[in-house]
Amino acid sequence: MQVSLSWLSTHLDLSSYTVPQLSDLLTFAGVEVEGIEERGVATDKVVVAQIQSFEQHPNADKLSVCQVDDGSGTLRQIVCGAKNFKAGDKVPLALPGAVLPGGFAIKEGKLRGVDSLGMLCSGTELGIGEDTGGLLIMAADSPVGTPFNKLNPADVLFDLEITPNRSDLLSHLGLARELAALTGLPLKGERHHANASTSTKVKAAAEEQIVIKAAEACPLYTARLIKGVKVGPSPEWLRRRLESIGLRPINSIVDITNYVMMEMGQSLHCVDLDTLKGGIVVRLASEGEKFLALDGLSYALQTDDLVIADSERPVAIAGVMGGGETGVTETTVNVLLESAYFAPSGIRRTSRRLGLSSDSSYRFERGIDPQQVQGGSELATKLILEIAGGTAEDVVQVAGAAPALVGEVTLDENRARKLLGTPDMTGDEIRAILNKLGLTQKSASEHESQWMIPSYRLDLLRAVDLMEEIARVIGLDRVPSRQVAVAAPVDAADRAYDFAMNLRQTLASRGFFEAQTLRLIADAQLADSLGGGQGVAVKNPLSEDHTTLRPSIVPGLIATAALNIRQGLHRLRFFELGRVFLTLPKGGSREEERLAVLLSGPVSPTSWHGREPQAADVHELVGQIQNLTRTPLEVRPVKENSANYLLTSELRAGNRILGWIAQLHPARAREIDARHPVYVAELLLSALRQGSTGPTKFEELPRFPGMTRDVAMEVPADLAHAKVAAFFATQKHPLFVGAEVFDVFADPSGTKIAKDRKSIAWTLTYRSADKTLETAEVDAAHTAILTALEKTLPATVRR
Structure with a gap:
């Protein structure tokens, strides 16, 4: 929400506070200040000037030398680069010594050899309006020499x-009430508009004009008829107020309803009375009923959408947007001013489903003050009569009644002191704070008081809510600091957290970047899921991109990869730890913590003195995962492949499934503009942690050299590499250290080796911890292992 300081200043005098002080005041009271923008100029050295004449600059084609009247009695020469002015125009002139927004100081100088005694300004240079490509042309009746800030206050x-x-803070009056409580400053006007003076005509007398058929969704609806209005542009003060907070003036009637909404928080709507057919009916829409909105689009409604209708059609989606056929235009003469209270849940549901949000729906779905409904109508009526003329009916037609959403709350003041940690706070101080916040004291005893909550504070329902208000006003600086916590023993949550942090640090140290993606994904992203399982559909999704709770983290990483590729990055190393949501076969759902990894592109960064590095393959990813667990990995292909993946396999550690690994299908990789194959893996954190428990073991570096022997063997083509690796991993010979594959050969033609056979070559390493080995010892150990190999596996060693 955007709030104007000058508008706030109409409610209380904030001149003794600087902008940073106000920002801190709001922030520490729980109101987040996302940004501060200064508009206009405070200096008197920017004045209205009139261009008397101008000519081409003698040394520059794009510059003009202007003679301007600044009200001093002597023409001032200014060199200007704009082209959108003519002689006689009135424009802002920054005199030497002026400081413009951004700290730009104006000085006398020369431009291409010609004296320039100031600067003619555009709107953006003065911090108002958008860049129009030239000077800010002011109204013809602007007095020459008048300081610009007098006509356009900063x-x-x-x-x-x-x-x-x-x-209650979604209006200038509401925020002024908050600042009055925080600063102790008095409000200049009324605290709220709950007391309206206009008489009302209840439903029994107005039954034919207003009928509420959905009382739960609309407990209160009021209408006031104003005839003979003249719709036109709003006066300068009203346009300036709306423009100061980023609203575009439309016409006097619409601008007044917007002003009242931003002034006191009550959303209103005006209808061209002559376009209505019959009375007003507040009802639920029919299934599939069409509605043409003010934005020019047609919407299909459902039976839980609340509409304001006449006898033939809807004229507004209640609380969200008015109709395009009944809106107020320059030809409107008679208007119906609507002011109502709508149940927040219905407005929120309709707004989200239609993807239709407005300033009005933003307030209704959070809850407005039902006691100010008639007060908002009364303030708008007063302004319409002053600005657009016309005659208003003496009474307001009312259907329903304002719901009572707040009541009385009893505060135990001793308990408040204990919870806040402020034993020195007196009862008088507590009651003074609550009074400043607008609460009314009904009764009090020595340590207890009873308070009537104002109708606009819908959030104050319990005693602890009042205690929170007291804490906000006095500030956390008032609460003494003390050490009361004790050390807690390490528990399962701590160990899980430490394990996850170790994973993050390990992957980050190996060049991976941690991603944090949304847990909600689109239906189209489900095909990128890895590991099977169905996601949990969201009943009321916020948008088409957030329809399902993710069953896999990989879709988010692929979207991240696509974004980075389109920004020019092709060496991708991403990981994410997070939660997935899976639907159970018999209904319900479960959650699971997982780690997802994505890898693509060169194995190392490119260098100016080397060739393009080789692109990473699936073995690179398997190796990175192997480094995360102490148990040897087995890669076991699965029969069912997703259309978006190739080589989908299970990652196993013994009998445990650690997760899944796959290559993104080339067609899918092309869709995200990847230049290299993309590999992904998704691991179960619980299984990964199970294989990483126990203390870390270290071995001292070997003191004696090792010796290697190579062995080539023929094996069946369908023999899994994991079985050969498992054989070497189980060998317990005292001299055998380890084995590593370095070559695989197969010949589909059958010329060099049978089609159903393949050749694998391994390097075996031998070492003794006590001495340097001799050749005979290594040969004996090597022969023993090869003999065991041929007995265990269908392998023929090539000797």
Whole structure:
């Protein structure tokens, strides 16, 4: 929400506070300040000037030498690069010594050898408006020599993030009430508009004009008829107020409803009375009923959508947007001013489903003050009569009644002191704070008080809510600091956290970057899932991109890879630890912690003095995963492959399934513009941790050299590499250290080796911890292992 400081200043005097002080005040009170923008200029050295004449600069084609009247009685020479002006135009002139937004100081100088005694300004240079490619042309009646800030006062715009429970802050009056409580400054006007003076006509007398058929969704609806209005542009003060917070003026009637909404938080809607057919009916829509909105689009409604209708058709989606056929235009003469209270849940549901959000729906779905519904109508009526003229009916037609959403709360003041840690706080101080916040004291005893909650504070329902308000006002600096915590023993949650952090540090040290993707994915991303399982569908998705709780982390990593590829990065190393959500066969769902890894591109960064490094393959990824566990890995292909993957395999450690590994299908890789094969893996954290428990063991470096022997063997073509690796891993010969494959050969033609056979070559390493080995000792150990190999596996050693 955007808030104007000058608008706030109409409610209380904030001149003694600087902008940073106000920002800190709001932040420490729980109102997040996302940004601060200064608009306009505060200096008096920017004045209105009139261009008397201009000519081409003698030394520059794109510059003009202007003679301008600044009100001093002597023409001032200015060199200007704009082309959108003519003689007689009035424009802002920054005199020497002026400081413009951004700290730009104006000085006398020369441009291409010609004196320039100031600068003619555009709107952006003065911190107002957008860049139009030239000077800011002012109104013809602007007095020459008048300081620019007198005609366009400087302002500060706060961009605030209001939490959903504080709907009372979604207006300038509401924020002024908050600042009055925090600063102790008095409000200049009314604290709220709950007391309206206009008489009402209840439903029994207005039954034919207003009928509520959905009382739960709309407990209160009011309408006031104003006839003989003249719709036109809004006056300068109203346009300036709306523009100061980023709203575009439309016409006087619409601008007034927007002003009231931003002033006091009550959303209103005006309808061209002459376009209505019959009375107003507040009802639920029919299934598939069509509605043409003010944005020019047609929407299909459902039976839980609340509409405001006449006798033939909907004229508004309640609380969200008005209709395109009944909106107020320059030809409108008679209007119906609508002010109502709608149940927040219904407005939120309709707005999300239709993807239709407005300033009005933003407030209704968080909850407005039902007691100010008629007060908002009364304020808007007063402004319409002042600005657009016309005659308003003496009474407001009302259907329903305002719901009572707040009541009385009893505060135990001793408990408040204990919870806040402020034993020195007196009862008088507590009650003074609550009074400043607008609460009314009903009764009090020595240590207890009873308070009536104002209708606009929908978040104050319990005693602890009042305690929180006291804490916000006094600030955390008031709470004394003390050491009360004790060390807790390490538990399972701590060990799980440490294990996850170790994984992060290990992968980061090997050149991987951690990603954090959303847990909600689109239906189209489900095909990128790895590991099987169905995701959990969201009942009311926020958008088409967030329809399902992810069954796999890999889709998010692929989307991250696509984004990075399109930014020019082709060496990809990403990982993410997170939770997935899986549907159970018999209904319900379960959650699971997983680690996903994505790898693609060169095995090492490119260098100016070397060739393009070789692209990583699946073995690189398997090796990276092997480094995360102490148990030897077995890669076991699975029969069912997803359409988006090749070589999908299970990763096993003994009898445990660690996860899955696969190559992204080339067609899918082309869709994300990948230049290299993309490999992904997804691991179960619980299984990975199971194989990594126990203390880490270290071995001292060998003191004696090792000796190697190579062995080539013929084996069946379908013999898994894992079986050969498992054989060598189980050998317990005292001199045998390890084995590593270095060559695989097969000939599909059958010329050099049978089609059903392949040749594998391994290097075996031998070493003694006590001495340097002799050749005979190594030969004997090597022969023993080869003999065991031929007995264990269908292998023929080539000797």
